[in-house]
Every structure is written in C-alpha cells, then in structure tokens.
Amino acid sequence: MDVEKSLLGSLANAVGIGEPALKLLLSILFGYPIAIVYRTVIVGKPPAIQHAYMIACGLLLGFYNFGYCYTSTDSYDIVWTMPHCILTLRLTGLAFDLYDGSLPEDKLSNDQKKVVLREVPSLLEMAGYTYFPTSFLVGPQFPMKKYQDFIGGKFHGANVVPSDNLEPAIRRLMLGLFYAGLHTVGASYYSDDYLFGDEYAAMPLWKRIWDLGMWGHFVLYKYITIWLFCEGSCILIGIAYNGKNEKGESKWDGSANVKLLLFETAQNFNSDYISAFNINTNYWMLQYIYKRLKFLGNKYYSQLGVLVYLALWHGLHSGYYMCFFMEFISVMMEKELEVILKRNEFFLERLQDPVASKIKWVVLKLYTLIFMGPCILPLAVLKFDKWWLIYSRTYFYAHLFWGGWILYKPLVKKLLPPRRDKRE
Structure with missing residues (x-):
C-alpha cells in the first residue's frame, strides 16, 4: 500500500492533480477493461451472474477510491458523498418509476410509459443497477427499465456482442x-x-x-x-x-x-x-x-x-x-x-x-x-x-x-x- 501511495502521489504531482482525483480518473478508465471482460466472458450468462459481476466491479471501484468514510471540507472533495449523489438521483428515479407503475396507463405520459415499472425489482437487480461499474461513480443516469433490458439481452440478443460500438x-x-x-x-x-x-x-x-x-x-x-x-x-x-x-x-x-x-x-x-x-x-x-x-x-x-x-x-x-x-x-x-x-x-x-x-x-x-x-x-x-x-x-x-x-x-x-x- 505504501508503494502504491508513493507511485500515485508521484504520478499525481506529475500531471498536476490531487491523488484522490487521480484515483477517480483511474477508476473511470478501469471501466474499459471491465467492459471488455463483460463482452468476452459475462455477456449471455444468466442474469444472476451478470448482476453479480456488476455488483462486484462497482463495489471494488468504490472501495479502491474511498475505502472508508469521512466528511467533506471547504473544497470540492472527492469522497464517498460523490457517488452517493449519483445514487440519490438513480434511486429517486427508480422510486418515481415504481410509483408510476401503480397508476393506470392513461394517466402516464409517453416518456413515463417507456420506463414505468409494474413490478418491484429483485434485490440482486437493485444492487446490480446501483453499482453498475461504468456509471456508479460519476454517472451517467439511466432508468431501471433500461438496465433490465440490457441484462436481458433485448438490445441485440441474449448472446450477441455488438461490434458497431x-x-x-x-x-x-x-x-x-x-x-x-x-x-x-x-x-x-x-x-x-x-x-x-x-x-x-x-x-x-x-x-x-x-x-x-x-x-x-x-x-x-x-x-x-x-x-x-x-x-x-x-x-x-x-x-x-x-x-x-x-x-x-x-x-x-x-x-x-x-x-x-x-x-x-x-x-x-x-x-x-x-x-x-x-x-x-x-x-x-x-x-x-x-x-x-x-x-x-x-x-x-x-x-x-x-x-x-x-x-x-x-x-x-x-x-x-x-x-x-x-x-x-x-x-x-x-x-x-x-x-x-x-x-x-x-x-x-x-x-x-x-x-x-x-x-x-x-x-x-x-x-x-x-x-x-x-x-x-x-x-x-x-x-x-x-x-x-x-x-x-x-x-x-x-x-x-x-x-x-x-x-x-x-x-x-x-x-x-x-x-x-x-x-x-
């Protein structure tokens, strides 16, 4: 750990940013190898395995960045409250989508109909959606319905790895x-x-x-x-x-x-x-x-x-x-x-x-x-x-x-x- 801190500190000084900012940047770039492993190994596997992969990767990124909790100071801090801001929006949107699911169809707008949830997601789905590794730390946002369609292979097929992306x-x-x-x-x-x-x-x-x-x-x-x-x-x-x-x-x-x-x-x-x-x-x-x-x-x-x-x-x-x-x-x-x-x-x-x-x-x-x-x-x-x-x-x-x-x-x-x- 001391060697890692020393290397990170030296690299952070070389590029002119703080060590927490460098760790965040590296974690975001880790999203690319995570995506490659998903494309080559995980895609097409049962949903439970896919959820578990998302959860494990997301939690590891969070632990690597923050490890423990501490409060913010008078500057723009990179601490655990940052991904919690992202999760606040994500889970607030989920709550709205579930609430809309209790309304009749004719009471919903066209946008609401695209993301409405008629059933409560499983705990595994919730965790996979929450800790989705390429958006867990700083976004972007997407609704639970899209995550479900992604895991279910509804974009291109359950066992298809798109090449045009x-x-x-x-x-x-x-x-x-x-x-x-x-x-x-x-x-x-x-x-x-x-x-x-x-x-x-x-x-x-x-x-x-x-x-x-x-x-x-x-x-x-x-x-x-x-x-x-x-x-x-x-x-x-x-x-x-x-x-x-x-x-x-x-x-x-x-x-x-x-x-x-x-x-x-x-x-x-x-x-x-x-x-x-x-x-x-x-x-x-x-x-x-x-x-x-x-x-x-x-x-x-x-x-x-x-x-x-x-x-x-x-x-x-x-x-x-x-x-x-x-x-x-x-x-x-x-x-x-x-x-x-x-x-x-x-x-x-x-x-x-x-x-x-x-x-x-x-x-x-x-x-x-x-x-x-x-x-x-x-x-x-x-x-x-x-x-x-x-x-x-x-x-x-x-x-x-x-x-x-x-x-x-x-x-x-x-x-x-x-x-x-x-x-x-």
Missing part, C-alpha cells in the same frame, strides 16, 4: 484524452492560484473579466473529460444503446452528457449551454422534477424548483446556491430579451444581412465566454469568501447585467417595440 467507444476515449490535454494546458495559464493572487487583482478590469471567463471555460473541460471517458466505457459495455436511426444503424448516444460542437459554438445560456452541457442530468431533472411540478402553474416556479432541488442535492455549500441562482437569472433574462427581439421586425431584417449575422455570432460567442466564468465560479470554489472575493474584484458585472434586467427591461422594450400588424 467499438469505434464510437474509442472515439469518445480519444476525445476525452484530447480535452484532458486542453484542460491541463488551460489550467497552466488560468489557474486557481492566479485567480486568487495579487497578479490577477492588479490587472485592468477588462483583463480580469476576460481571464475569469477563460478560467471558467477551462474548468468546464475537466467535467467534459470525465464525461467523455464515462460515455466511452458505457458505449463499450453496451448500456449506451439508444435504438436505431432511419438507416437501421445502431445509435450509441444513450449515455451522452455533452454535445461538443454545440458547447464550443454556444451563443447563449438559455438553450445552447443547457442543451450541450450535462445533458444526462438535465434530462433527468426534466423528466422527474420539472414536469412533475406542473401543478405550480408557472414555468418559472417549476424551473426555480428544479434549481433549488439541484442545489440541495449537491450539498450545503453557499457556492451551489449562488451558481444555480446565476443560472436562473441568466435564463430568465435571455428568454425575455429573446421575445422582445423576435417581435421587432426592423431588428430581424437587419440580422438577415451576412455581415450583421457574422458580427452577431462573434458578439454572442464573446458573451458566453466572459459570462461563463462568474456562472461556474461559485460551483468550482464553493466557499463564500472565495467566490465573493472574485465577484468583488470584477464588480459583480454578471449580476448587474442579468439581475439588473428588471430595471432596464422597460428601456429595451421602448427601443425595440413590437412589429406593427400589417393590416394597420
């Missing part, structure tokens, strides 16, 4: 390595130490705003790296199967958590970033929380309910609540501004010009870059004194822009009045 699995692995390199390079220029240091504080305001945005963008690459690695192992083991396309080809995007092209070309937070980033969790929240809050009678109340749930689910650090507050005010402002702009005929006509369209793309790309920093900042640093320090150093520019919308909205509406009815 090798290429997409390797592609996601390679993309994960690429984004790991981007994160490492970016973090060397825009590090946490720089952000909290005197050098950053001495920069001109525009440079502080730009650097905060770039720092936030490279922080997100860390999440993207992990998600790509996990997605690749889920594809390789087979749980990422998502039906067939119009050409009859298998789709392997059932565990996707990021749309890379949309993320890199995002023009806003309301639709682009939300659609491109953390897809799996966002979809889970949509199905199990947002749609079930429709009795509130207001989409903003439902959205606020989702964000409060997300904050509580993450933990009690103030950074979680500030992060999701920033998401709420940014989405609200963008939605209302979009409505105003779409109603102005003159504005829409000007955007048809090719030059104006290109200028718009550049402006909105810069907007998403520099505003991502203050949005992700509290989630990354968690503690009040840390995110407050950086916000104060940049004069709360995102809060003023998004939160101040309620004050300057009347002026925008006056400058961009709705188009006139042609009959008038």
